[in-house]
Amino acid sequence: MVSSFYRDTTKAFLVISLIFISSSLFSKVEKYGEVSFENRTFSEKGLFGQDKDHFSFTLSPEFYFESEDQKTSFTFKPKIRRDSLDDERNLFDIQDLSLIKVKNSYEIRIGIRRDFWGVTETVHRVDIINQTDQVESFDGEDKLGQPMINLSLERDWGVLDIYALLGFRERTFAGEKGRLRAPFLIDTNSAMYESSAENLRTDFAFRWSQSYRDLELALSHFSGTSREPEFINKSISLKIPYYGVIEQTGLEALYIVGGLALKLEAISRSGQGDRFSAATAGFEYTQVGILSSRLDLGWIMEFNYDDRYQESPLALGTRLTFNDMYDSQILSGVMRNEETGETNVFVEASRRVRNCCRLSFESIYFNGGNNSNSIQKMFEYLKQDDFVRFEFIYYLGN
């Protein structure tokens, strides 16, 4: 029922869009996108006996049409993913299927889109427009397309984006055979909602943002179904995602002092139990040309705060950019929670191959720490999930 609504809307929009396109409104047509192959090898079998190895294949072509005056554009980008191990990691998503019209005093964007809010690097607290495609990657930066109508006003006093978010996308979770999964099974087919409209509720959001020379500021509010579910026990080992209706106000600030960028993201949310606040603050600094070389070394440090927990993790990251012909870089980071004693370490290296492709290698290590207190650990069930990941991306187009 849920997905059929989504499918029908998509179909209807596709038909309308095709009429648009065929009316030769668009003078510029571009086709690109990517095909990727990924392999993950874990150090051990999973806690529930899941396999050590799996691979996946992703295809996401992108079609872009633009009118002569560049005031009207249309984008279509589906994404198809097939996984060798976990059915829940198979995906067909429309990332973008949208029409943008630029007028003199406003811009309107209609259709399925993705939009990012925020300034920090390790945790994205304010970002809420799109649902997270959690099984895609461990960093949670991959999103699902969201049907919306977005009006954007750009004036002297800043940019005001007003969104009507039509319908809801469920979060993806690793299945029974999948790796990096929770200790219980999640029945995504019987998700429950606080709203009687279930996943057809129209949510609203706005964001005001402004640049003042060295300061970037944004304020936002979201009123609707939470992207982050709670879980209801169906049985001991089976849970159902429950999506409550929330009100979330967000603040983003970024201040530039010389080569240093100071960042803050804070939210206050009500609707899921008591109202709570959470924040991520930190900095990013890049040393250009370290040791008289071409190499740049970027430093990221971010502190977390969350009302709901005694202690939140601290993240430290570095980005080594080689500035060579192949755009080689190595990202590495540590996340540490003092309270639980847990540490999570990752390294990701990537480089371009010829003009068409990119190769990347990632490794993640979880350490459960020695603290034997009874608090819930972040990675309690991931301690057998250390892995190395290899990915080869071929970029389509000319």
Next chain:
Amino acid sequence: MKNLNKIFFSALFFFFLNFIHSEEINRGLEIALKADDSFSGYGDSKTNLKMMLKDRKGLVTERVMEMKLLEVPEDGDKSLIVFDSPRDVRGVAVLSHAHKVGSDEQWLYLPALKRVKRVASKNRTGPFLGSEFSLEDLSFQEVEKYSYEYLRDENIDGKESHVIKRIPLDPYSGYTKQIVWISKSNSLIHQIHHFDRKSFHVKTQTFSGYKKYLNKFWRPGEIHMINHQTNKTTTLFFQDMAFNTGLSDKDFTQNSLKRSK
């Protein structure tokens, strides 16, 4: 008395020295202002850029991008660069608002995440897309951003030239000084020696294929940069240069950055 004389003469000497010096500064500035003539009143422009990177072994790779420029009277100019190739950076874009006084503002658009990221403009001194150019080399060089000194006249490559020294006022510049050769006949820059933070002559930039647009604005067809430390070179080709394309402030905002393809 003898002492007094000494003081008087040395004061006169220093005054004179200072006078010569300020004369050189004024002359340097004058030459720079004249060279800048081609860059004031142009309104807006669009151009495609092709970069050819050549390493020590002669291996060549290419970068393609589009650059839009908007002149902002009384302040620094605005620019938007959108990458087209290599394919993995297609759609990545850089928006800059230069300022005559103070640091420039700069935003990066990452299409994969649909994210606009404000970046510290200090990070403009490193190699741009692996080339021998930095973003600083590519950005608009406002006269106000340097102090000048006239050095000498010289004939190089058959061109009678003024040679001036300019020192970037931006503390985050990648250079301590630049020696600039400006042709006497048409006031066009044809060579720059870049000196890095250790005052080492690190790069030489040469301009060629100048063409006049709208009967007034001279633009180079090619800019060549050689890095003397690595012997790597990058040549920048300007293609389909167009002026008066109807760009306005609205085309250099964060919303337009998000739309840039």
